Amino acid sequence: xxxxxxSIGQNFKAYLLVFIISLPAxxxxxxxxxxxxxxxxxxSMLASQVGLEIMKSGGSAVDAAxxxxxxxxxxxxxxxxxxxxxxxxxxxxxxxxxxxxxRETAPELASKNMFLDDAGSVVKGLSIETHMAAxxxxxxxxxxxxxxxxxxxxxxxxxxxxxxxAEEGFPLPGDIAAQFSRHQKQFKKxxxxxxxxxxxxxxxxxxxxxxxxxxxxxxxxxALHGRDGFYKGKVAELIVAEMDRGxxxxxxxxxxxxxxxxxxxxxxxxxxxDIWGMPPPSSGGILVQQxxxxxxxxxLDKSRRNREExxxxxxxxxxxxxxxxxxxxxxxxxxxxxxxxxxxxxxxKQRFSDFNVQHASDSEAIGPGKWPEESSETTHxxxxxxxGNAVSVTTTLNTAYGNxxxxxxxxxxxxxxxxxxxxxxxxxxxxxxxxxEANAIAPNKRMLSSMSPTIVTLGDKPLxxxxxxxxxxxxxxxxxxxxxxxxxxxxxxxxxKSPRFHHQWKxxxxxxxxxxxxxxxISALKNKKHVEIVPSPWKxxxxxxxxxxxxxxxxxxxxxxxxGALAY
Ligand code: DON
Numbered sequence: 001x002x003x004x005x006x007s008i009g010q011n012f013k014a015y016l017l018v019f020i021i022s023l024p025a026x027x028x029x030x031x032x033x034x035x036x037x038x039x040x041x042x043x044s045m046l047a048s049q050v051g052l053e054i055m056k057s058g059g060s061a062v063d064a065a066x067x068x069x070x071x072x073x074x075x076x077x078x079x080x081x082x083x084x085x086x087x088x089x090x091x092x093x094x095x096x097x098x099x100x101x102x103r104e105t106a107p108e109l110a111s112k113n114m115f116l117d118d119a120g121s122v123v124k125g126l127s128i129e130t131h132m133a134a135x136x137x138x139x140x141x142x143x144x145x146x147x148x149x150x151x152x153x154x155x156x157x158x159x160x161x162x163x164x165x166a167e168e169g170f171p172l173p174g175d176i177a178a179q180f181s182r183h184q185k186q187f188k189k190x191x192x193x194x195x196x197x198x199x200x201x202x203x204x205x206x207x208x209x210x211x212x213x214x215x216x217x218x219x220x221x222x223a224l225h226g227r228d229g230f231y232k233g234k235v236a237e238l239i240v241a242e243m244d245r246g247x248x249x250x251x252x253x254x255x256x257x258x259x260x261x262x263x264x265x266x267x268x269x270x271x272x273x274d275i276w277g278m279p280p281p282s283s284g285g286i287l288v289q290q291x292x293x294x295x296x297x298x299x300l301d302k303s304r305r306n307r308e309e310x311x312x313x314x315x316x317x318x319x320x321x322x323x324x325x326x327x328x329x330x331x332x333x334x335x336x337x338x339x340x341x342x343x344x345x346x347x348x349k350q351r352f353s354d355f356n357v358q359h360a361s362d363s364e365a366i367g368p369g370k371w372p373e374e375s376s377e378t379t380h381x382x383x384x385x386x387x388g389n390a391v392s393v394t395t396t397l398n399t400a401y402g403n404x405x406x407x408x409x410x411x412x413x414x415x416x417x418x419x420x421x422x423x424x425x426x427x428x429x430x431x432x433x434x435x436x437e438a439n440a441i442a443p444n445k446r447m448l449s450s451m452s453p454t455i456v457t458l459g460d461k462p463l464x465x466x467x468x469x470x471x472x473x474x475x476x477x478x479x480x481x482x483x484x485x486x487x488x489x490x491x492x493x494x495x496x497k498s499p500r501f502h503h504q505w506k507x508x509x510x511x512x513x514x515x516x517x518x519x520x521x522i523s524a525l526k527n528k529k530h531v532e533i534v535p536s537p538w539k540x541x542x543x544x545x546x547x548x549x550x551x552x553x554x555x556x557x558x559x560x561x562x563x564g565a566l567a568y
Contacts, residue, residue, distance in 0.1 A: 028175075030559035032493045035567030039553035040064060041544035042381035045564025046170060047071040047080070050161040051383055052566045054153070061389035062090065062146060063153040068381055069143045069393060070162035074215060075170065077197075077413060078179055078400045079379040079469060082218065082230065084415040085138035086395030087278045088146055089265065089453040091462040093388045097276045097455060098150075099265040099285075102142020103446040104135025104417045105258065107249035112441050114249075115423040127423050128430065129186070131248030133403045133416035135447065139395060140222060140230040142260040146391075159223040166219060166411075169211035175562045177206040183401055192242075192408035197401075214411025231255045238410040246405065261333075268343060270296060271486060273463065276455040279339065281331040284394075284452025284467075286342050287475045290324065291317040292482065293348030294355075300487035306499075306516060308524035309357075314483070315503040315510055315530065316355050318476055322433075322505035324351075330438035331446040337438065360529040377401075378469030380453065382546040384553050390462035390546075392453035396469065399430060420447035431471035434506055452478040456486075464492070466545035468558075473511075476502045477541030485547070492547045493556045500540040511536035 033039065038061060040051035050071040051064035059067070065088070072080025085104040091097050113120070115127045127133050147158060172180075180187070181203040187193040194201060196212060204210060221229035229235065236255045243250050266277040266285030270292040277285025294317040304310045328338055341347055354361065378396035383389075396415070397403075403416040422435030429435075431450070439448040452474050453467040464485060468477040477500055484495035499516035503509065509532040510525065517525070522533050539560040546555040546565075557563030 028559055028562045030493060030497055031557045031563065031565040033555050033565045033567035034552060036386060036552040037568050038064070038383070038385040039546045039555035039565070039567035040068065040381070040383045041546055041555040041557050041563065041565040042068055042072065043379045043542060043544060043561055043563045044072055044076040044080070045562075046075040046165065047381070048564040048566045052568060053161070054158065055385055056568060059153045059157070060093070060151065060387060061383040061385040061391050062150045063158055064385070065381070065383045065391035065393055066143045066147045066151060067158040067161055068383065069139065069395065070159055070219065071165060072379060072381070072395070073139070073412065074162050074165045074212060076176070076379060079377050079396055081139055081395060081397045081402070081415070082412040083134070083137045083139070083407065084395060084397040084402060085135070085417065086142065086393060087282055087449070087451050087453050088142065089276060089278060089392040089455045089465075090146065090150060091388065091390040091455050091457065092150055095388065095460050097265050097267070097457070099263045099278055100142055100146055100260055101263050101281065101446070102138035102145070102260040103281050103449060104138050104415055105254070106418065106421070106441055106443055106445050106447070107136055107251065107254045108443045109249040109251065110418070110441050110443050114441060115418070122424050122427055127419040128399065128416050129403055131243055131246030131403065131405060131414070133418045134248060134250060134414040135417040136250055136254045136258050137415065138258060138260060141227050141258055144227055145260045155226060156223050159219055163216055163219045163223065166212040166216035169209040171207050172204050172210040173562060174206035177204050177208075179400065180204055183404065186404040190405050192406040193404055193413070196406045196411060212411050214409055216411070218410045218412060231258060235410050238407050242405065242407045242414070266339070266343065268292065270482065272458070273486060274457045275482070276457065278451065278453055279332070280329055280337045280448070281446035282449040282451050283325045283329045284450055284475055284478065285454075286329065286339065287321045287325055288452055288454060288478050288482070289343055290321045290348060291479050293343070293345050294320065294352040295483070296345070300483060302488045305484075305488045306521070308521040308528070311501060311510070311517065311521065312360070312525060312528055312530070313355070314479070315501070316361060317352065318503040319361060319505045320351050322472075326434045326505070327436055328438055330435070330448050334442055334445045335438045358528060360531075378451065378471070378474070380467040380469055380542065381544055382465040382467070382555070384462060384465060384546045384548065388461065390455055390465050392455050392465040392467050394451035394453045394467045394469070394474070396451065417447055420449060428506070432504065432507055433472050450474040454478055454482070456482070462548065464545065464547045466543050468541040468543040470541040472504045473502045473540045476500070476504075477543055481543050481545060492545055492554055496543050496545055496556050496558050502536065502540055508532065509534055511540070513540050
């Protein structure tokens, strides 16, 4: 292993510890940074730089997180967004832990069977690739709400870096140029998408300066008019005109009526730590805690890491938690989610009482076994400062580049989050997740999510913030980061880098990354009747995280992607 110190940018004081470790093929260098004042980790180094500069110029972690959110909409368009939604967990200077839901909502014209044909069958692609797939965007309202209630800088200050990046452009990183090229066929179907992501219908090359004039104008309207700059006026007109072009459902009423919601966080404990997670309409907070509750009675020390007994134990916890997700979880404003019951440690004990150390439980009939078409469509970022603010945000358009439709004239992509509803009872969504009545489509309802922005506190201080993209694997990725740090006593960098595995009840398969399981462990698991143990076709998760250590912070990016961790 070689270790380099590199400074990035002329006037950039922060030193980056870049560990070039022996990584699996296709992995990037993991960036790890240490500092006393503030730290940020995100999927885009340019966006992380924005966050760091905001803190250095006197802003808090909340200001920085909002600025990073807007910057990601410019620099990481497959998941950073104005046209999507997300969740923010926030630890304030005053010591409060808050959960902000800015998930998209189903338009008022949405209906339970909108993605089915007359015979009641799912119409392929309708909930993914069309104008109808878009939920009412929540990101702009959510980020501005966080800033107004808990930030210290003005809207203009936090939006300025994103506007500059969009207006003046930036050298296109190689991974993003490759994404544009990969999706060019779909972008060419929509002139505004082609205008954004192609260079006169040809692909952009890495290093070319990429500018987004329409997006810069949209950001300026938001800086000027706040929420109304997006949900009313010119941008709203453009969104509704885009809907009219493609049989979309979002109306002016949906846009002007959109509200983010402060919700009571999921609070649980794991050993001596307090774990704070996102409540429904995300399943993340509940599932992470449910699984931790099931694991807590067991010893999972370092020597047991990646041993088949441990994988078996964790997979069985995953199997049960995801089965509960399919039945019980949905938007709490539309369905009575039994939150307390699911979080009860006594319930976990009872739910896990049929765990058999010797063999796998019998999952019901195996589902269609679909798997995400691609990873990294969602993105997670973490920011902490020395004042006690900690912000953990996961945001998404759902699949890569959402429905791939740019709102003409406004320069941003729309989400395809409607696919996160259970569009037909028992029908597996893009991530192979099944659901039922709790997550059926209804007007104004929020679709169930797996996003799991998490804050761990010790005493009254934030200790670790983490989370991930990865559809259904978000939850198991977050769980593994926590177990790696708190049970296996790994450094945060190793905990994040360590190869992962995943099980989600249906399909009844263990997916694993290279290096997560060796042949001996696989055959031991097979002996325990885990019949299908398959290499994961995709990298699992992208957990950009920050931990408090030695009176300062360590931020780390996930080497599975080209992210950036900074601190000062
Ligand atoms: O909210 C959810 O659970 C999904 N829409 C997240 C999608 C995602 O993580 C895609 N990224 N890999």
